[in-house]
Amino acid sequence: MTTERIIGNSVPRKEGRDKVTGRSQYVDDMVLPDMLFGATVRSQIPRGRIKNISFADSIPWDEFVIVSAKDIPGKNCIALIGDDQPCLASEFVNHPEEPILLLAHPDRHLLPQAVKAVSIEYEPPWPAIFTIEESERCTEVIWGDDNIFKTYRIQKGDVEGIWKKAAYIVEGEYSTGAQEQLYIEPNGMIAAFDESTGITVWGSLQCPYYVHKALMALANLPAEKVRVVQMETGGAFGGKEEYPSMIAAHTSLLAMKARRPVKIIYDRMEDMAATTKRHPSRTRHRTAVSREGKILGGEIDFTIDGGAYLTLSSVVLSRGAIHAGGPYYWPNVQIRAKAVATNAPPHGAFRGFGAPQSLFAMERHMDRIARTVGLSPVEIRKRNFLQPGQTTTTEQVVREAIDLGKLLDRALEVSDYTAKKKQFASKNQLGSSRKGIGIAAFLHGAGFTGSGERYLSSVVGVEGCADGSVRVLVSSTEFGQGTNTVLSQIAAEALGLPYESVTMAQPDTLEVPNSGPTVASRTAMVVGKLVQSAALGVAQTLIFSKLLQEGYSADDFRAACKQYVSTHSPFRCWSRYDPPSDIFWDDEKYRGEAYAAFAWAVYIAEVEVDLTTYSVAVKDFVALQEVGKVLHPLLAKGQIIGGIAQGIGFSLYEKVVWQNGRMQNGQMTNYIMPTSSDLPPIRVFFEELGNFHGAYGAKGIGELPMDGPAPAILNAVEDAVGVPFNSIPLLPEDIMDGLAAASEENSAVSRVGRR
Amino acid sequence: MINSRAGYGKIEISFTVNGEPKKLRAYPMERLLDVLRLKLGLTGAKEGCGEGECGSCSVLMNGVLMNSCLIPILQAANTNIQTIEGLAAENSMHVLQQTFLDYGGAQCGICTPGMILAAVQLLDRNPQPTTEEIREGLSGNLCRCTGYNQIIDAVAEAARRRNSA
Ligand code: FES
Ligand code: FES
Numbered sequence: 069m070t071t072e073r074i075i076g077n078s079v080p081r082k083e084g085r086d087k088v089t090g091r092s093q094y095v096d097d098m099v100l101p102d103m104l105f106g107a108t109v110r111s112q113i114p115r116g117r118i119k120n121i122s123f124a125d126s127i128p129w130d131e132f133v134i135v136s137a138k139d140i141p142g143k144n145c146i147a148l149i150g151d152d153q154p155c156l157a158s159e160f161v162n163h164p165e166e167p168i169l170l171l172a173h174p175d176r177h178l179l180p181q182a183v184k185a186v187s188i189e190y191e192p193p194w195p196a197i198f199t200i201e202e203s204e205r206c207t208e209v210i211w212g213d214d215n216i217f218k219t220y221r222i223q224k225g226d227v228e229g230i231w232k233k234a235a236y237i238v239e240g241e242y243s244t245g246a247q248e249q250l251y252i253e254p255n256g257m258i259a260a261f262d263e264s265t266g267i268t269v270w271g272s273l274q275c276p277y278y279v280h281k282a283l284m285a286l287a288n289l290p291a292e293k294v295r296v297v298q299m300e301t302g303g304a305f306g307g308k309e310e311y312p313s314m315i316a317a318h319t320s321l322l323a324m325k326a327r328r329p330v331k332i333i334y335d336r337m338e339d340m341a342a343t344t345k346r347h348p349s350r351t352r353h354r355t356a357v358s359r360e361g362k363i364l365g366g367e368i369d370f371t372i373d374g375g376a377y378l379t380l381s382s383v384v385l386s387r388g389a390i391h392a393g394g395p396y397y398w399p400n401v402q403i404r405a406k407a408v409a410t411n412a413p414p415h416g417a418f419r420g421f422g423a424p425q426s427l428f429a430m431e432r433h434m435d436r437i438a439r440t441v442g443l444s445p446v447e448i449r450k451r452n453f454l455q456p457g458q459t460t461t462t463e464q465v466v467r468e469a470i471d472l473g474k475l476l477d478r479a480l481e482v483s484d485y486t487a488k489k490k491q492f493a494s495k496n497q498l499g500s501s502r503k504g505i506g507i508a509a510f511l512h513g514a515g516f517t518g519s520g521e522r523y524l525s526s527v528v529g530v531e532g533c534a535d536g537s538v539r540v541l542v543s544s545t546e547f548g549q550g551t552n553t554v555l556s557q558i559a560a561e562a563l564g565l566p567y568e569s570v571t572m573a574q575p576d577t578l579e580v581p582n583s584g585p586t587v588a589s590r591t592a593m594v595v596g597k598l599v600q601s602a603a604l605g606v607a608q609t610l611i612f613s614k615l616l617q618e619g620y621s622a623d624d625f626r627a628a629c630k631q632y633v634s635t636h637s638p639f640r641c642w643s644r645y646d647p648p649s650d651i652f653w654d655d656e657k658y659r660g661e662a663y664a665a666f667a668w669a670v671y672i673a674e675v676e677v678d679l680t681t682y683s684v685a686v687k688d689f690v691a692l693q694e695v696g697k698v699l700h701p702l703l704a705k706g707q708i709i710g711g712i713a714q715g716i717g718f719s720l721y722e723k724v725v726w727q728n729g730r731m732q733n734g735q736m737t738n739y740i741m742p743t744s745s746d747l748p749p750i751r752v753f754f755e756e757l758g759n760f761h762g763a764y765g766a767k768g769i770g771e772l773p774m775d776g777p778a779p780a781i782l783n784a785v786e787d788a789v790g791v792p793f794n795s796i797p798l799l800p801e802d803i804m805d806g807l808a809a810a811s812e813e814n815s816a817v818s819r820v821g822r823r
Numbered sequence: 824m825i826n827s828r829a830g831y832g833k834i835e836i837s838f839t840v841n842g843e844p845k846k847l848r849a850y851p852m853e854r855l856l857d858v859l860r861l862k863l864g865l866t867g868a869k870e871g872c873g874e875g876e877c878g879s880c881s882v883l884m885n886g887v888l889m890n891s892c893l894i895p896i897l898q899a900a901n902t903n904i905q906t907i908e909g910l911a912a913e914n915s916m917h918v919l920q921q922t923f924l925d926y927g928g929a930q931c932g933i934c935t936p937g938m939i940l941a942a943v944q945l946l947d948r949n950p951q952p953t954t955e956e957i958r959e960g961l962s963g964n965l966c967r968c969t970g971y972n973q974i975i976d977a978v979a980e981a982a983r984r985r986n987s988a
Contacts, residue, residue, distance in 0.1 A: 081927075081929070084923075088924055088935055088939065089910075089911070090906070090935075091867075094866075097866035251933075252869070252871040252877055252967050253869065302934075303930075335873060702926070702973075705927070706973050709969065709971075710968045710969050713970030735874065736874070736965070743962040743963075744958045744971040744974070745962040746962075747958075
């Protein structure tokens with residue numbers, strides 16, 4: 069075992085100095101000569117057929133560049149998994165934020181008036197559908213033959229036989245709402261076009277090569293004529309995974325027509341209403357449980373609302389389905405998952421990617437099972453935790469030496485669970501507030517699902533530079549999580565160089581290879597491993613050319629690298645993903661090794677419910693997780709705390725109010741995210757097992773913390789007030805209604821009892 | 824309605840920005856945020872919402888934290904404006920910038936300039952704030968990345984470093 073110098077140390081964030089001094093350049097900070105500003109004219113109705121478009125006389129239209137679907141040189145779609153989403157609607161609209169026309173003008177202040185001056189007439193309104201239930205009824209078919217984007221079925225063992233053997237059959241239905249990513253920097257993009265070089269876009273984005281692919285199809289240009297550059301990105305959380313392709317397409321079309329650069333920056337309301345949000349979900353559980361509280365098997369129906377187009381729904385669905393069984397052993401299970409279409413703007417990626425939805429259901433359901441069986445929330449979990457050697461719902465063998473019971477014990481200890489549970493039980497009888505404590509245990513798969521990483525076949529490069537330093541070339545982007553820092557640490561560690569001797573290339577498709585999208589908690593684990601081997605390639609090159617010897621010092625390396633570059637040229641070593649040979653995945657049956665590694669966690673929330681205002685305050689939050697090697701403790705902790713804050717918002721604050729498929733509260737004044745005074749201190753603990761796959765044993769970390777808060781908090785609320793709530797967000801009015809309904813029921817019961 | 828294209832209607836505004844006197848012509852209702860970003864090239868103040876909710880456009884005006892997206896430039900006439908760019912001399916850092924770096928107070932960085940300026944005001948008014956006072960004092964500035972804990976650590980540490988200096 070070597071001791072690491074840089075891995076495991078909280079070195080300064082690579083781009084941190086620029087961020088704290090205000091020097092970082094985000095897309096809206098960039099100005100090009102002669103630049104126009106663009107705006108989007110949207111449908112405003114959820115579904116219909118365009119009859120006529122007219123332009124009011126009040127606007128000097130000849131000063132504007134106007135783009136419609138007719139101006140698209142290639143295919144009118146945003147190429148992603150499917151090609152169903154148009155870049156600009158030409159005839160039909162399927163949701164109220166569908167782009168139809170694009171306008172550009174040198175004065176950005178004139179654009180809002182111009183957008184309003186375009187009127188679009190439709191055929192008499194077509195009926196539209198807005199909920200999972202409406203979509204399932206198929207009274208209106210808006211997508212394919214049956215409104216279904218995708219289904220999966222995970223089948224393990226025999227579910228038929230379990231019901232007879234069950235001492236208890238526990239059923240429950242759980243639902244989660246849409247959630248806005250609410251990165252503080254709204255979406256934005258700049259495009260420029262030139263016959264000889266093609267399109268260049270600069271933007272706030274997560275996945276340069278997604279944008280690259282979309283622009284090639286749209287503009288009908290070869291790969292080398294599309295260049296995508298990521299600017300410093302002010303938060304993303306999945307919200308800048310797919311929609312930037314749309315904005316890049318729009319700015320590019322305007323720039324091609326205007327022959328001038330064009331910038332589009334969404335204002336907050338447009339960003340919230342038109343871009344993707346977390347998929348609303350509904351999960352139904354039916355579980356057979358033995359007298360001792362062991363799960364014998366069950367059925368899980370997991371359904372998500374995908375909005376009007378496929379976008380990433382099939383992938384979100386897949387992750388949600390695979391996580392639906394939680395960290396428990398199911399001898400028999402059938403998981404039926406389905407993504408359906410509605411006339412809302414497409415829902416998309418948001419940290420956790422389907423798992424927070426299905427795990428919310430699982431962990432609420434676990435508490436319900438506990439109550440039915442008469443066991444504590446602790447005991448029911450301990451009796452059902454996955455053990456090494458057992459298999460998950462997809463029959464992936466747990467090979468890690470994970471001991472979830474121990475993880476849970478440790479979380480109980482640091483949260484002082486047992487004492488608090490007792491104290492709250494007696495104290496709860498008095499006063500105008502009630503305290504409660506709740507547990508969530510969960511897992512999160514790192515990297516792409518199943519064969520995903522194999523298809524991606526990511527490549528990274530490391531370059532030896534003229535000054536003797538090295539530069540990492542990846543399309544993996546920094547948007548706060550610490551990509552730059554962690555990948556630099558890995559390269560420095562691999563080469564035995566100081567952290568300062570490693571720099572990161574700006575993600576620019578002209579220069580960096582496709583290291584895959586920056587999603588799915590894959591960067592440290594998958595891309596990190598490739599950086600490590602490409603870095604070693606650089607040292608090997610110098611050693612082969614006899615400029616360097618094994619056991620070299622950092623100074624030796626710098627001298628050798630300088631010399632090599634001066635006699636040859638800057639040199640680059642590449643590394644491509646090589647799937648581990650022991651990973652088996654069956655895409656048809658949805659069976660096998662779903663993920664290269666899982667992160668494991670137990671979170672404990674303590675809440676106080678105010679019985680006058682019905683508000684819930686989270687008083688204490690303990691987050692204990694096993695994420696493999698922690699490469700950078702400060703960043704890792706920051707990821708966990710930030711994710712939990714978003715999870716608290718998801719549970720208790722953030723409600724998207726819909727009307728006819730439109731978000732009605734697209735402002736920070738009425739869509740409420742937690743402020744510093746709303747949040748408790750969040751206490752973070754890491755356990756390290758080490759893992760064979762990732763760079764220096766790292767697994768994914770970014771998404772995990774989004775999974776646990778909602779069920780832990782709702783379990784705590786039930787503990788406090790004795791009434792179950794199974795739908796989030798849980799707002800004060802929901803609690804008021806729920807408590808009122810429960811007390812009515814109680815008095816009805818007691819009346820019946822008295823007779 | 825303001826016609827921002829018309830040549831008339833502009834007024835002359837004098838104010839001090841980061842210690843330097845500035846004189847420029849602008850429409851009276853132009854936002855201070857736009858003047859700073861577009862006319863003076865000071866892009867450290869960011870637009871997160873444009874309606875006074877997020878605080879990412881915060882600047883100090885005569886030492887008081889203001890959302891520059893809500894300030895018509897007219898109101899900034901003859902004031903003393905401080906932006907993140909003027910917090911420390913080139914190549915040096917204010918103690919809060921250093922502690923934000925050391926304690927993980929900046930992730931994506933978009934809220935950071937505003938957050939640091941909010942912390943400057945907080946520590947000016949209350950050099951030894953409790954954790955609760957820090958939470959309260961920064962509650963007008965939204966951060967979606969950090970969950971605030973590490974920002975609070977950074978501010979508490981800055982107070983310690985200052986008081987022990
Ligand atoms: S942009 Fe000024 S407060 Fe949000
Ligand atoms: S660091 Fe990203 S919003 Fe605060």
